[in-house]
Amino acid sequence: MSTDLGQLYQELIRSFTARPTDLKKCGLLLNQLKIGLIGAGLLVPQPDANPVDLATAREILEIGAFWSIRSKDIPSFDRYFSQLQTFYNDFSSVLPPSPREFPIRGLYLIRLLTQNRIADFHITLESLPLPADSLTSNPFISHPINLERWLMEGSYSKVWNAREEAPAEEYKYFVDEIMGTIRNEIASCEETAYESLPLKDAGTLLFFKTQSELVQFAQKRGWQVDLTGGAIRFAKKGEDKAEIPRQKLIAANLQYARELEQIV
């Protein structure tokens, strides 16, 4: 690794660990470093590369991943994560384990949750290099696992309470997004499960602190807010019109006829 790349790297670490972090400067440094890494052939690592250089490249990318979250640039986080995967999966025998590996993997899991990409979440979870019993003992991984379980069960209050228990600073950046997802979930449940709901209770169920927030949210979903009675009425979905799906029926019958003809 060339010396000016090393200098840039030192500078990045300095500015990243400084509080408060100068995100803009980090971003500029990261861009320069990435170009440098491409020049040194380390961005997409080759098997014969020097392990020390590889570890440095990995650290730069890890800082990049954290930086993307702090500057709320999620697509950039995805890119860093996919680059890091090569380091984590294919070079795990060459490189010493990174202390940032599991925080980043956990963040990626949460990121999948906020987008409701549950299938991808499970695939990523399966490919974690951990035995099943240590999944729950690793705080960075168990957090997203618990979140997913609660979301699937419907224990939304637990998700709400867990937002303070985030194992790393960066996890909190996703809390707002998760809360948005949850509110929409709860709202769709309420629409079918209740006929009407007192305003106050609706506020607590949806984790709103003020009534105005709730009213805004209710208007967005098209609920009838009865301010004088202090209640929300959910428009009852009319009985679905029992219409005969003609085209589907015809297509199905033709299909049966064709198949039967093949058999006979």
Added chain:
Amino acid sequence: MADVDMKPTEEKKTEETKEEEKPKKVPLTPAAEIKLNATLIERAVSTFEPRFTHRVLRTLTSLKKKLDAGALRNATEEIYPADSQTRQQLLALFPPASTDLSMEIDTPPSKPATVEPVPETEVYFRLLLIHHLLASPSTYGKAMEISKQTVEKIQILNRRTMDPLAAKVWYALERSYELGGELADARPMFLAAQRTASLRHDDETQASLINRLLRSYLQYNLYDQADKLVSKTTFPLSAGNPQFARYHYYLGRIKAVQLNYTAAHTNIQQAIRRAPPATTAPGFYQAIHKLSVVVELLMGDIPERGLFRHPVLEKALTGYFEIVKAVRSGSLSQFQTTLSAHQAQFEADKTHTLIVRLRQNVIKTGIRRLSLSYSRISLRDICVKLHLDSEEDAEYIVGKAIRDGVIEGRIIHEKGWMECGGQKGGYGPEVIDVFNRRISYCLELHNQSVKAMRYPLNAHRKELAAADSAREREKELAKELAEGGGDFDSDEPGLGEGF
């Protein structure tokens, strides 16, 4: 026409010889069996009939068990001429035989071989040797080396008659790498070979290699890559049933992890149907049923009880049976205790993460049972009965269950209870869907079973020949008619005039 006629008779002859051999087959020594197989391979190569090679490979499993170095050595010495180079090479590879076996070699005085056998025979010998070496852990390294050499040899020779053997050698290669603990290193080799095989339309090898790759991906939990491989390749339709069974099993695993349970279930059904009978391949049968039980539970179905009494499955599925009971009764605490009691087994089966997902199904079943038995129940009671942590949770969970259509009902928030509505009429647009699903399942079942049937490759030639001879006869008949009925023709105009 002549040579088409020849074939069937020749085939019949081999069938007859086979029949003759059958009664003798029981006391056949491994060495003699190998020799017999070598002649079969010889015949397969000379007639371009992969059928014979397949017959040889079918005996592989049983032969593998009684194989020893002496038998291999003996067979090689008899089949290869004394001055053959391949003989020297092969003999050098074999582990030294113990003395009592070399005694046996001297006894049967048979005529010494003079003709160099086809290269397929050598590959067959190597395949046997690899399997022999895999029987004991101390020789895994050697097996790995030899299998690699063999694969290289096959690729240099590039003979189509080798394909069925090559597929088996790839399996042996994978097995040796897996047992040697270096499965990941073999992956680039598989990928390269898979490309070559698909370019050469070598279906047999291709099918085998796709399965090898899937296995190696799943071994390392690389579901993403496995999924990509599946979407980028087409599994050859002419592949044998065992390969298909494996392929469907791997697909089932991938789909189950992706939460696509319905598709996973179809694949698993296919795999079960195509798998060899439970007694011949108990391992596969058990593995696939374990997965099948979990996927069925995840789909919200309860597996049949009879399955758990199957003699092959009963013992292997005990843990799963407990889980099924817990899910059926909707008791979270029972589910948790069962899960932790059998955790080691589930992890070994790689079904642990799937079973953990069942938690929500347990809750759903619990709520459904409550909604069926009560017309009105307080959230507090739900909380107690389902062992939930708080009333607040119970409210959310019930709300979600109502939205997901698990139960019919409403929550009356002010009074803190749930009112359960009547059950659905059971007649509506969804009936069509259910009917459609069942019918398409039956049709699919029929089509797949038709596809799963295997016919001898050239059987239709016999029919063609029969049809040809029938046509010939017809022609002759027509000719005779034309000749014999000449005077008819002359009469006809007269007749026509009269009418």
